[in-house]
Amino acid sequence: NAGVTQTPKFQVLKTGQSMTLQCAQDMNHNSMYWYRQDPGMGLRLIYYSASEGTTDKGEVPNGYNVSRLNKREFSLRLESAAPSQTSVYFCASSPRGGGLGRMNTEAFFGQGTRLTVV
Amino acid sequence: AQTVTQSQPEMSVQEAETVTLSCTYDTSESNYYLFWYKQPPSRQMILVIRQEAYKQQNATENRFSVNFQKAAKSFSLKISDSQLGDTAMYFCAPGSSNYGGATNKLIFGTGTLLAVQP
Numbered sequence: 519n520a521g522v523t524q525t526p527k528f529q530v531l532k533t534g535q536s537m538t539l540q541c542a543q544d545m546n547h548n549s550m551y552w553y554r555q556d557p558g559m560g561l562r563l564i565y566y567s568a569s570e571g572t573t574d575k576g577e578v579p580n581g582y583n584v585s586r587l588n589k590r591e592f593s594l595r596l597e598s599a600a601p602s603q604t605s606v607y608f609c610a611s612s613p614r615g616g617g618l619g620r621m622n623t624e625a626f627f628g629q630g631t632r633l634t635v636v
Numbered sequence: 637a638q639t640v641t642q643s644q645p646e647m648s649v650q651e652a653e654t655v656t657l658s659c660t661y662d663t664s665e666s667n668y669y670l671f672w673y674k675q676p677p678s679r680q681m682i683l684v685i686r687q688e689a690y691k692q693q694n695a696t697e698n699r700f701s702v703n704f705q706k707a708a709k710s711f712s713l714k715i716s717d718s719q720l721g722d723t724a725m726y727f728c729a730p731g732s733s734n735y736g737g738a739t740n741k742l743i744f745g746t747g748t749l750l751a752v753q754p
Contacts, residue, residue: 551741558645560727560746576741608681612741624671625742627681 520544524609524628531599531635539594539631541609549612550592551576551625552584554605561608567592599635607631638663642728642745649718650753656703657713657748659728665689669731670704671742672713676724684726687711715750723752 522543531537543550548569553561553576563576565584573584581603583595592611596603610625639662649655661670672684687695687704695702699719703712711730715722726749729742 549741553744558746560640560642561744563741563743566741606679610681610742624669624683624686625681630679 522609522611522626522628524607524631527629527631529631529633531596531633533600533635535599536595536597537599538596539607539609539633540591541593541628542591543609543611543626544590545611545613545626546589547611547613547626548589550586551610551612552582552592552594553608553610554578555608555630556605564594564607596633599633601635603633604635605633607633638730638743640728640730640743640745642726642748644748645746646749646751648751648753649715651718651720653718654714654716655718655750657715657726657728657750659711659713659745661709661711661728661730661743661745663709663730670702670711671729671731672700672702672711673727673729673744674722674724675727675747676721681727685713718752720752720754723750725749 525540551566552564555561562578564582567573567586570589585593608630609628612625641660668689670687674682674684685695685697685700687702699716701714725747727747728745
């Protein structure tokens with residue numbers, strides 16, 4: 519009964535370092551998402567993948583890249599970390615991949631990754 | 637683009653009393669879902685309730701109910717008989733079916749921090 523699994527749960531990086539946040543879901547969902555959560559800002563969408571093989575930018579994509587490795591996995595990469603990327607990162611997945619009439623976009627979330635860039 | 641406004645950054649309620657959290661949004665879509673998510677101190681995002689925009693009847697889920705006013709684009713959450721375990725950040729999230737393509741995703745408000753006092 520894993521759902522959405524994110525690794526790592528905590529990470530401290532130095533400015534300029536790179537790292538990849540991993541996300542995997544076992545619910546056979548089509549869509550996957552990366553959000554960041556900052557105080558007073560709510561959750562903001564970084565990138566999303568409507569289906570395997572596709573990725574698109576969200577509200578705040580600068581400084582990030584993503585890979586939809588297969589249907590289960592969606593990774594987020596910081597090529598050169600900056601202090602402004604200090605945040606809590608959430609991966610989510612949802613069953614629907616698009617098309618009018620398929621509106622049940624309930625998202626299932628991982629437990630989050632707290633990333634600090636110093 | 638969709639926008640979501642939660643105008644109450646913080647609220648407090650006494651145990652066993654009722655509290656209403658407000659949410660307004662802007663969308664050009666006619667059919668969509670709306671969600672309320674809860675985030676307790678554990679950081680886990682938990683779905684509280686969902687509403688289908690084409691249904692006039694307000695959704696209820698045990699002590700949680702919504703007041704959905706489609707024309708006014710308002711989607712408030714009422715918590716009855718508040719419990720200490722309801723202490724959390726609450727996010728309103730309309731689902732979008734058309735963001736840069738045929739995909740579904742959630743746009744989150746900035747959240748309301750609810751404190752239930754004993």
